[in-house]
Amino acid sequence: MNFVAPELYPATAEILVALMALALMLATAFARTLAYALAQITLAAAAFATLLTLGADVNHTFSGTFVHDLLGSLLKLAVYLAMAIALLYGRAWLAARRLDRPEYYLLAILMTLGMMVMIDANHLLTLYIGLEMMSLSLYALVAFDRDAARSTEAGMKYFVLGALASGLLLYGMSMVYGATGALELPVIARAVSNQSASEPVLLLGLVFLVAGVSFKLGVAPFHMWVPDVYQGAPTAVTLILATAPKLAALALAVRLLPGGLSALAAHWQTMLMLAAAASLILGNLAALAQHNIKRMLAYSGISHMGFMLLGLLSGVVEGKNGLAIDAYGGALFYAIAYVLMSLAAFGMVILLSRAGFEAENIEDFKGLNRRSPWFAVLMLFVMFSMAGVPFFIGFFAKFAVLQSVVAAGHYWLAALAVVMSVIGAFYYLRVVKLMYFDDPVDNAPLQAPAGVQVILSLNGLAIAALGLAPEVLLALCAQAMRTSVITG
Amino acid sequence: MEFKTFVFYLLSTILVLAALRVVTARNPVHAALYLVLAFFNAGGVWLLLSAEFLAITLVMVYVGAVMVLFLFVVMMLDIDFDRLREGFWRYLPMGALVGALLVAEMTLVLGGRYFGLDAMPEPAAKAVDYSNTKELGRVLYTDYVYPFELAAFVLLVAMVAAVSLTLRRRRAGRYIAPEEQVAVRHETRVTLVKMAVEKEPAGDEAAGVEAEKAGGQ
Numbered sequence: 001m002n003f004v005a006p007e008l009y010p011a012t013a014e015i016l017v018a019l020m021a022l023a024l025m026l027a028t029a030f031a032r033t034l035a036y037a038l039a040q041i042t043l044a045a046a047a048f049a050t051l052l053t054l055g056a057d058v059n060h061t062f063s064g065t066f067v068h069d070l071l072g073s074l075l076k077l078a079v080y081l082a083m084a085i086a087l088l089y090g091r092a093w094l095a096a097r098r099l100d101r102p103e104y105y106l107l108a109i110l111m112t113l114g115m116m117v118m119i120d121a122n123h124l125l126t127l128y129i130g131l132e133m134m135s136l137s138l139y140a141l142v143a144f145d146r147d148a149a150r151s152t153e154a155g156m157k158y159f160v161l162g163a164l165a166s167g168l169l170l171y172g173m174s175m176v177y178g179a180t181g182a183l184e185l186p187v188i189a190r191a192v193s194n195q196s197a198s199e200p201v202l203l204l205g206l207v208f209l210v211a212g213v214s215f216k217l218g219v220a221p222f223h224m225w226v227p228d229v230y231q232g233a234p235t236a237v238t239l240i241l242a243t244a245p246k247l248a249a250l251a252l253a254v255r256l257l258p259g260g261l262s263a264l265a266a267h268w269q270t271m272l273m274l275a276a277a278a279s280l281i282l283g284n285l286a287a288l289a290q291h292n293i294k295r296m297l298a299y300s301g302i303s304h305m306g307f308m309l310l311g312l313l314s315g316v317v318e319g320k321n322g323l324a325i326d327a328y329g330g331a332l333f334y335a336i337a338y339v340l341m342s343l344a345a346f347g348m349v350i351l352l353s354r355a356g357f358e359a360e361n362i363e364d365f366k367g368l369n370r371r372s373p374w375f376a377v378l379m380l381f382v383m384f385s386m387a388g389v390p391f392f393i394g395f396f397a398k399f400a401v402l403q404s405v406v407a408a409g410h411y412w413l414a415a416l417a418v419v420m421s422v423i424g425a426f427y428y429l430r431v432v433k434l435m436y437f438d439d440p441v442d443n444a445p446l447q448a449p450a451g452v453q454v455i456l457s458l459n460g461l462a463i464a465a466l467g468l469a470p471e472v473l474l475a476l477c478a479q480a481m482r483t484s485v486i487t488g
Numbered sequence: 489m490e491f492k493t494f495v496f497y498l499l500s501t502i503l504v505l506a507a508l509r510v511v512t513a514r515n516p517v518h519a520a521l522y523l524v525l526a527f528f529n530a531g532g533v534w535l536l537l538s539a540e541f542l543a544i545t546l547v548m549v550y551v552g553a554v555m556v557l558f559l560f561v562v563m564m565l566d567i568d569f570d571r572l573r574e575g576f577w578r579y580l581p582m583g584a585l586v587g588a589l590l591v592a593e594m595t596l597v598l599g600g601r602y603f604g605l606d607a608m609p610e611p612a613a614k615a616v617d618y619s620n621t622k623e624l625g626r627v628l629y630t631d632y633v634y635p636f637e638l639a640a641f642v643l644l645v646a647m648v649a650a651v652s653l654t655l656r657r658r659r660a661g662r663y664i665a666p667e668e669q670v671a672v673r674h675e676t677r678v679t680l681v682k683m684a685v686e687k688e689p690a691g692d693e694a695a696g697v698e699a700e701k702a703g704g705q
Contacts, residue, residue: 003630006633006634011634018637018641021641025648062634063630063632063634065631065632065634065635066630101652103651103652105649106648107648107649107652110641110644110645113641114645117638123633123635125632126634126635129635129638129639129642130638132642133638133641133642133645134643136642136646136649137645137649140645140648140649140652141647143650143653144653146653146654153670175597178603179602192557198602198607199499200597200602200605201597201602204593204597276561380569415699460525486619
């Protein structure tokens with residue numbers, strides 16, 4: 001019975017965020033207004049700690065339950081950025097509705113911790129615990145406007161369906177454990193690839209794992225919760241829900257499928273193929289019929305996540321993973337690009353809202369050009385980028401993913417994705433048309449604080465700038481996948 | 489039949505029947521009590537697998553704490569359970585079909601073929617002084633210390649979420665805020681407002697007519 005104390009250095013960021021969450025809870029008991037500043041300080045400090053421990057080598061600690069690698073660091077930095085921007089955008093919106101209670105920021109920080117744990121998980125147990133920490137915080141955040149029936153209904157729907165999905169995932173994990181006798185992902189990968197595990201049991205588990213992952217990503221046919229929850233949740237929470245958790249869900253998918261079960265790639269790739277095709281068709285067609293911009297962005301999110309799956313499913317061709325780095329790197333790039341665009345899109349919804357008024361309908365964007373030409377241009381960037389118009393970041397994301405789909409030889413899937421993108425361009429361009437060619441219904445000046453306006457402008461400009469120079473980020477994504485998934 | 493096998497079948501039969509009664513019982517208190525019975529038998533099955541710590545924890549935590557709390561909630565809240573059970577018969581065929589399919593699929597995969605004794609041989613018996621509890625405690629605080637600490641954070645999240653969603657300060661309560669009482673200054677108690685002298689407006693005809701009418705009567 002000899003115990004070696006685990007090396008804590010790789011987990012610096014996680015430990016820091018956990019301690020800061022406790023500090024935030026204690027501090028806000030005495031000074032409620034400190035919560036926002038402390039949350040931002042936590043995120044900045046975590047980013048600093050992650051940058052400090054950044055390295056290309058893969059470190060395992062806590063008896064193999066934790067992994068520290070480039071993929072994790074990159075995803076965590078993206079998560080901090082997304083959370084920091086989301087908290088900044090949401091703050092004035094919440095204050096105008098008297099929702100800026102310290103618990104909001106505490107839950108947001110605990111949710112960040114959950115996502116970090118998921119991203120750095122090397123073990124089914126940590127993966128699941130991180131997922132639960134993130135989901136539980138999100139359920140509470142969705143229902144945070146507890147006096148509004150819409151918000152509590154959305155929270156209840158999300159909770160019931162989310163609990164079911166977690167159950168499915170856990171069931172799948174137990175099957176994988178039953179077949180391989182291991183919970184540590186690299187050990188599972190070894191057991192699966194040398195065929196010491198019985199395949200039917202693994203496949204049954206795999207079906208449940210893919211179902212659970214699909215739910216968390218919000219892809220068809222596990223998408224039913226997405227539009228209702230996006231619409232019902234307070235807009236500031238929708239902003240959080242539509243951004244950072246997608247990165248964590250991608251981490252869940254990458255750690256589980258290419259990371260743990262790459263030997264079964266032929267099977268899960270077929271399942272993801274069906275999910276991706278269904279999401280592309282359903283997301284884009286249903287978005288056409290929406291009048292509520294939050295619902296429209298929800299359906300657009302379903303189609304975007306379907307598009308991202310195209311990258312994940314074209315890594316392994318006939319048992320060889322020669323294309324895997326580009327394919328998984330493309331999926332990661334897509335996720336980061338989507339998060340940037342989604343932040344800006346929901347940021348615009350928040351920008352147009354004010355106390356007692358929600359800019360929830362697409363009509364509310366009418367004549368934005370006359371009210372504020374600058375923000376109309378930014379929204380134009382976001383919509384063009386989401387539609388995949390060339391030389392915005394969304395175009396390169398779609399391009400990178402499609403390239404690997406074609407390289408993997410799934411021509412029908414690439415054709416479907418392109419056709420659906422063209423159909424999808426209609427509802428993005430409709431918003432642009434309303435902004436530039438219609439008369440404003442509401443002439444109230446924009447009331448968002450200067451900080452929000454500046455960061456939203458930078459966010460919009462980043463979408464354009466990264467579109468002009470996507471190589472650095474693309475190379476970084478590919479490098480992260482090379483060090484973490486292929487060799488690990 | 490070996491005695492152990494007999495005990496297993498006895499416990500499992502009661503477990504399955506009790507679980508069925510949990511969903512079909514009309515009275516929610518009965519349903520909760522059947523759940524207690526189901527947990528107790530599941531604990532017995534675990535004991536047969538020589539997982540004595542888990543068995544005792546199941547009985548202590550679920551039967552002793554969770555279910556008692558649940559019974560309190562069921563008895564105290566005035567929930568119309570008949571309304572909740574509306575549509576039971578309507579959804580039964582669909583639910584039964586899905587349930588039967590699940591059971592059939594699980595028997596195919598989890599049956600003796602893949603999980604039988606030849607696929608997964610019985611682990612060697614442990615020494616007499618082997619303590620399940622001690623071994624669990626050892627790995628919980630060494631190998632699994634990271635997930636263990638994180639589980640504590642998950643409980644914290646649940647607590648924060650529950651409090652933030654349900655705690656309300658009573659509006660009607662007459663609270664005294666001592667810090668406000670202490671901080672009171674005489675300037676803030678009474679505000680003297682300087683204002684110009686106001687005269688009755690001269691051209692207020694309507695008022696004048698009213699006054700005349702009143703005078704005439």
